[in-house]
Amino acid sequence: xxxxxxxxxxxxxxxxxxxxxxxxxxxxxxxxxxxxxxxxxxxxxxxxxxxxxxxxxxxxxxxxxxxxxxxxxxxxxxxxxxxxxxxxxxxxxxxxxxxxxxxxxxxxxxxxxxxxxxxxxxxxxxxxxxxxxxxxxxxxxxxxxxxxxxxxxxxxxxxxxxxxxxxxxxxxxxxxxxxxxxxxxxxxxxxxxxxxxxxxxxxxxxxxxxxxxxxxxxxxxxxxxxxxxxxxxxxxxxxxxxxxxxxxxxxxxxxxxxxx
Amino acid sequence: xxxxxxxxxxxxxxxxxxxxxxxxxxxxxxxxxxxxxxxxxxxxxxxxxxxxxxxxxxxxxxxxxxxxxxxxxxxxxxxxxxxxxxxxxxxxxxxxxxxxxxxxxxxxxxxxxxxxxxxxxxxxxxxxxxxxxxxxxxxxxxxxxxxxxxxxxxxxxxxxxxxxxxxxxxxxxxxxxxxxxxxxxxxxxxxxxxxxxxxxxxxxxxxxxxxxxxxxxxxxxxxxxxxxxxxxxxxxxxxxxxxxxxxxxxxxxxxxxxxxxxxxxxxxxxxxxxxxxxxxxxxxxxxxxxxxxxxxxxxxxxxxxxxxxxxxxxxxxxxxxxxxxxxxxxxxxxxxxxxxxxxxxxxxxxxxxxxxxxxxxxxxxxxxxxxxxxxxxxxxxxxxxxxxxxxxxxxxxxxxxxxxxxxxxxxxxxxxxxxxxxxxxxxxx
Numbered sequence: 001x002x003x004x005x006x007x008x009x010x011x012x013x014x015x016x017x018x019x020x021x022x023x024x025x026x027x028x029x030x031x032x033x034x035x036x037x038x039x040x041x042x043x044x045x046x047x048x049x050x051x052x053x054x055x056x057x058x059x060x061x062x063x064x065x066x067x068x069x070x071x072x073x074x075x076x077x078x079x080x081x082x083x084x085x086x087x088x089x090x091x092x093x094x095x096x097x098x099x100x101x102x103x104x105x106x107x108x109x110x111x112x113x114x115x116x117x118x119x120x121x122x123x124x125x126x127x128x129x130x131x132x133x134x135x136x137x138x139x140x141x142x143x144x145x146x147x148x149x150x151x152x153x154x155x156x157x158x159x160x161x162x163x164x165x166x167x168x169x170x171x172x173x174x175x176x177x178x179x180x181x182x183x184x185x186x187x188x189x190x191x192x193x194x195x196x197x198x199x200x201x202x203x204x205x206x207x208x209x210x211x212x213x214x215x216x217x218x219x220x221x222x223x224x225x226x227x228x229x230x231x232x233x234x235x236x237x238x239x240x241x242x243x244x245x246x247x248x249x250x251x252x253x254x255x256x257x258x259x260x
Numbered sequence: 261x262x263x264x265x266x267x268x269x270x271x272x273x274x275x276x277x278x279x280x281x282x283x284x285x286x287x288x289x290x291x292x293x294x295x296x297x298x299x300x301x302x303x304x305x306x307x308x309x310x311x312x313x314x315x316x317x318x319x320x321x322x323x324x325x326x327x328x329x330x331x332x333x334x335x336x337x338x339x340x341x342x343x344x345x346x347x348x349x350x351x352x353x354x355x356x357x358x359x360x361x362x363x364x365x366x367x368x369x370x371x372x373x374x375x376x377x378x379x380x381x382x383x384x385x386x387x388x389x390x391x392x393x394x395x396x397x398x399x400x401x402x403x404x405x406x407x408x409x410x411x412x413x414x415x416x417x418x419x420x421x422x423x424x425x426x427x428x429x430x431x432x433x434x435x436x437x438x439x440x441x442x443x444x445x446x447x448x449x450x451x452x453x454x455x456x457x458x459x460x461x462x463x464x465x466x467x468x469x470x471x472x473x474x475x476x477x478x479x480x481x482x483x484x485x486x487x488x489x490x491x492x493x494x495x496x497x498x499x500x501x502x503x504x505x506x507x508x509x510x511x512x513x514x515x516x517x518x519x520x521x522x523x524x525x526x527x528x529x530x531x532x533x534x535x536x537x538x539x540x541x542x543x544x545x546x547x548x549x550x551x552x553x554x555x556x557x558x559x560x561x562x563x564x565x566x567x568x569x570x571x572x573x574x575x576x577x578x579x580x581x582x583x584x585x586x587x588x589x590x591x592x593x594x595x596x597x598x599x600x601x602x603x604x605x606x607x608x609x610x611x612x613x614x615x616x617x618x619x620x621x622x623x624x625x626x627x628x629x630x631x632x633x634x635x636x637x638x639x640x641x642x643x644x645x646x647x648x649x650x651x652x653x654x655x656x657x658x659x660x661x662x663x664x665x666x667x668x669x670x671x672x673x674x675x676x677x678x679x680x681x682x683x684x685x686x687x688x689x
Contacts, residue, residue, distance in 0.1 A: 014276075014277065016298075016299040016301055017324075018322060018323050018327075019324045020321075020325075020417040020418060021324070022324075023275075023324045023368075027402075029399040029403040029406070030399075030403070032385075032399060033388055033395070033396070033399075036385040045270055045272045045273070046272075046273065046274075046275060047272075047273065047372060047373075047384065047385065048272060048273065048376075048385060048386065049273070049382040050272070050382065066299040066300070066301075095321075096301075096318065096321050097301040097302065099302075099306040100302055100306070103305075109300075111304060111305040112300070112302055112304050113300075121299060121300055141321065142415075142417040142418055200414050200420055201414070201428075204421045205429045205591075206421075206423075209317060209420075211418075239310060239314070243317070
């Protein structure tokens with residue numbers, strides 16, 4: 001918890017990712033300078049030069065672990081961080097690059113690189129929590145600005161962040177959306193997906209595609225049955241569960257039920 | 261003079277992870293290497309077997325800073341493969357969305373990543389202590405670009421509303437109109453940005469670039485056009501692979517893109533501006549002239565001014581599109597899957613972004629090829645360093661190192677984008 005006589009040192013760390021979640025911090029245009037006033041942004045290479053040495057009161061970690069070097073580096077970041085929060089689907093679930101976990105990494109390398117022997121990579125992409133203890137996981141591909149500010153301010157006040165754990169379905173009801181699956185037969189991952197985007201996709205006439213990963217205790221087989229009734233084939237269903245949170249437990253398990 | 265090495269182990273204020281090694285021997289730069297240690301993510305591999313309709317959502321995840329660029333190149337390539345054309349208001353809305361990305365991405369780069377170099381700060385937050393109003397102006401400009409992305413795309417990062425054939429939902433006139441007020445204010449901020457950047461102290465540097473950009477006869481090229489250069493290249497997008505090639509350079513661990521007939525080339529704001537200057541809005545052209553820019557610009561440090569001029573243009577263009585907007589009858593054209601091959605090339609804020617896909621009869625992706633701007637600019641970045649560092653050797657060591665970093669940041673390189681086909685083996689002599 002932050003003490004009043006010292007500005008908490010904030011570090012922002014990147015592993016395998018698109019940089020979108022750390023960019024979310026810079027996208028808080030109205031609040032950025034306030035945040036910068038409340039904490040000491042001690043390491044944030046996307047935004048400023050800095051050595052990365054020393055210890056951190058709060059570390060925000062983006063990206064998944066895909067190399068041996070990064071598997072070692074996250075240990076170091078953990079050792080030097082009092083509180084470690086993962087931000088985004090890569091850091092909390094392995095990200096889209098976890099699609100390799102279902103495939104033969106040699107095939108993937110041969111498809112992309114002329115000389116696969118030069119590539120240093122692990123055969124898996126795994127979330128940060130598989131490697132070190134994590135104090136809080138913020139979901140989303142990308143994370144939500146409001147939730148990020150909530151996490152940072154909760155930390156500054158020494159309380160637990162409030163990020164609702166219900167499904168996207170409830171957000172649709174709160175927003176007054178007509179259900180795209182019931183009304184239009186559009187496949188939607190909303191019933192299984194964790195809240196966080198304010199039911200964005202259904203508000204734009206499309207089905208949810210699971211950016212925030214699985215909610216707690218989803219009923220995946222029931223959703224699969226409904227998708228089947230809507231005419232979604234087995235292979236299509238498998239792909240449906242395997243996107244940006246493909247390696248997150250319930251999505252992974254349900255996709256594996258649709259595997260060969 | 262002997263041997264001297266400039267090392268930057270972790271490049272700050274670029275997107276992604278990279279490093280720099282410059283070796284100077286007897287007053288000459290003997291080696292300049294931009295190293296990439298971004299882990300591979302294998303997008304081209306896992307796109308195989310996905311459905312054509314998934315490409316805009318999946319490829320957006322290559323980059324959080326320019327997701328619209330990936331979505332636009334992907335949908336154009338798919339539409340090219342499937343033989344549909346998106347015209348009228350849907351085409352205009354796509355251009356509007358891209359204007360949003362240009363504004364927010366350029367504003368981010370100008371104010372938060374690049375300007376601190378000219379004024380001697382570690383980053384924009386430090387700069388804000390001495391120049392609060394300037395940083396606030398940058399944030400406000402960036403916010404205006406993001407407002408377009410949020411309205412039309414659903415959100416700023418990884419927009420959800422882009423689909424092959426058009427959009428999932430198109431805005432009503434009433435929804436779009438409030439953006440006009442925001443953009444008029446943004447245009448004022450953009451004009452102030454041009455004046456401000458033009459007053460920054462610029463290192464002397466002229467480079468003899470081979471400039472490559474899209475060109476369209478009727479508009480400042482953004483989403484469609486032919487690929488042209490200042491040395492006579494003029495080809496259809498579908499002929500990209502006949503003229504450009506990715507290859508291994510022994511001294512570098514990264515794949516470099518170059519022109520078969522020539523060698524390295526430059527994509528991005530300097531190339532766009534110099535090849536398409538006449539198609540800027542009159543306000544953008546006048547502002548450029550006031551800022552002291554000619555009809556071409558080949559001082560890489562002035563890219564900050566050129567970006568600012570492009571922000572003026574993007575505000576103008578966005579306002580024009582909003583003003584002329586009529587709600588389309590339907591939000592998208594339907595595409596029928598077929599066995600095919602398609603090509604798409606658009607102007608990401610950092611430059612040309614090429615996509616190619618081969619599809620099977622049911623619309624499954626058999627093969628994907630994606631060439632991002634940073635990969636195309638890598639040889640040019642190294643060539644800049646080789647060419648320019650020799651003239652700066654009397655600078656103090658720290659200043660010289662910072663100048664080298666600044667030279668790289670002139671490009672606004674996006675290393676995460678580039679990674680999926682870069683060699684990542686980092687070797688030291």
